[in-house]
Amino acid sequence: MLGLYLHIPFCSSICNYCNFNRGLFESGLKDRYVAALEREIRDSGAGEPADTIFFGGGTPSLLEPEEIERLITACRESFAVTPEAEVTLETNPETAAPDRMHGFRRAGVNRISFGVQSFREPELRRLGRLHSAARAREAVADARGAGFENISLDLMMWLPQQSREEWRESVEALIEVGPEHASLYLLELYPNAPLKEDMARAGWSLAPDDDAAEMYLWSLERLDGAGYGQYEISNVARPGRVSRHNLKYWQDGAWLAFGCGAHSTRDGVRWKNVSSTEEYIARIAAGQPLAVERREMTTEEQLEEALFTGLRLTDGIDIDKTGGRYGVDVWRRYGAALEPFLEARVLYREGPRLRLSRQGMLVANEIMAVFVDPC
Numbered sequence: 115m116l117g118l119y120l121h122i123p124f125c126s127s128i129c130n131y132c133n134f135n136r137g138l139f140e141s142g143l144k145d146r147y148v149a150a151l152e153r154e155i156r157d158s159g160a161g162e163p164a165d166t167i168f169f170g171g172g173t174p175s176l177l178e179p180e181e182i183e184r185l186i187t188a189c190r191e192s193f194a195v196t197p198e199a200e201v202t203l204e205t206n207p208e209t210a211a212p213d214r215m216h217g218f219r220r221a222g223v224n225r226i227s228f229g230v231q232s233f234r235e236p237e238l239r240r241l242g243r244l245h246s247a248a249r250a251r252e253a254v255a256d257a258r259g260a261g262f263e264n265i266s267l268d269l270m271m272w273l274p275q276q277s278r279e280e281w282r283e284s285v286e287a288l289i290e291v292g293p294e295h296a297s298l299y300l301l302e303l304y305p306n307a308p309l310k311e312d313m314a315r316a317g318w319s320l321a322p323d324d325d326a327a328e329m330y331l332w333s334l335e336r337l338d339g340a341g342y343g344q345y346e347i348s349n350v351a352r353p354g355r356v357s358r359h360n361l362k363y364w365q366d367g368a369w370l371a372f373g374c375g376a377h378s379t380r381d382g383v384r385w386k387n388v389s390s391t392e393e394y395i396a397r398i399a400a401g402q403p404l405a406v407e408r409r410e411m412t413t414e415e416q417l418e419e420a421l422f423t424g425l426r427l428t429d430g431i432d433i434d435k436t437g438g439r440y441g442v443d444v445w446r447r448y449g450a451a452l453e454p455f456l457e458a459r460v461l462y463r464e465g466p467r468l469r470l471s472r473q474g475m476l477v478a479n480e481i482m483a484v485f486v487d488p489c
């Protein structure tokens with residue numbers, strides 16, 4: 115079934131490490147954008163079955179609950195959204211007052227994904243985040259109070275000046291708060307990130323690579339012990355609480371993405387909407403096409419993508435099934451290049467399945483590169 119992604123490109127302030135398609139919140143622009151987004155959804159839907167809706171951004175929780183409801187209704191009236199569909203709202207803790215959380219729940223949201231990033235004040239300040247650690251805890255309590263039983267928290271590791279012990283504090287705080295799902299991301303510094311300048315000016319540094327590896331492995335073991343199961347390189351969940359929407363990205367699924375800069379993939383075709391918020395609104399008003407990039411992927415590209423995204427999952431991939439879908443004997447093609455990784459025990463072959471070990475997840479890019487260039 116389809117996943118539906120809705121992009122909300124507004125934020126209250128811009129974090130110094132952020133490379134997403136977003137801009138500062140402006141009430142008038144937001145009103146026009148929501149109307150355009152609703153139009154795009156209604157014009158695209160042909161009643162196909164869908165079982166996930168994901169509001170991402172940006173900061174989707176800056177929208178009013180009535181606006182979220184309008185957009186969910188547009189999805190439900192334009193697609194055959196299953197009654198038990200997973201409906202996720204990415205939420206920043208500073209936007210999560212109790213009345214708003216009740217409003218989002220009534221609007222049909224049933225999963226909240228909080229961008230917490232850290233439970234330590236100095237780290238939140240270094241990242242330019244608006245919330246405090248106390249607000250993050252309250253936000254989860256507000257969501258619980260509104261009846262949310264499926265909550266996810268994002269944390270970022272390997273932050274400037276962060277020691278292994280400080281990272282552990284955030285993981286312990288997460289366990290204490292007790293979400294059903296957690297995503298642990300490594301900070302990635304893109305070339306012109308303002309955080310790079312902040313780091314240079316303040317003399318902040320990153321811990322050595324070995325520490326980052328230790329932080330990663332330690333947190334996964336700690337989360338195992340706390341009842342979370344890792345299911346993807348960066349994601350853990352309590353039983354039955356994996357992100358059904360994100361699984362579509364890793365399991366060679368299909369999704370339609372609405373809004374400025376949104377990427378869709380379906381039946382081997384991938385396209386991207388125009389990035390600029392104003393231009394997106396203008397194109398909708400003029401009835402012009404939104405896609406600025408559209409590519410029919412070759413069978414080869416689809417196979418490569420299915421293999422390297424599937425390998426991100428702890429269950430790995432069934433190479434017989436995946437190869438069968440694209441008419442390729444995967445082992446014959448890639449086996450020789452994969453052998454050294456099997457010998458190093460960073461990759462396992464179990465029947466038709468290939469999967470990474472936890473150590474292998476640390477060198478996943480190297481292993482996945484085999485699928486792009488087997489020589």
Ligand code: SF4
Pocket residue numbers: 124125127128129132133134136171172173206229
């Ligand atoms: S809140 Fe999220 S999307 Fe907005 S600037 Fe910060 S990291 Fe980027």
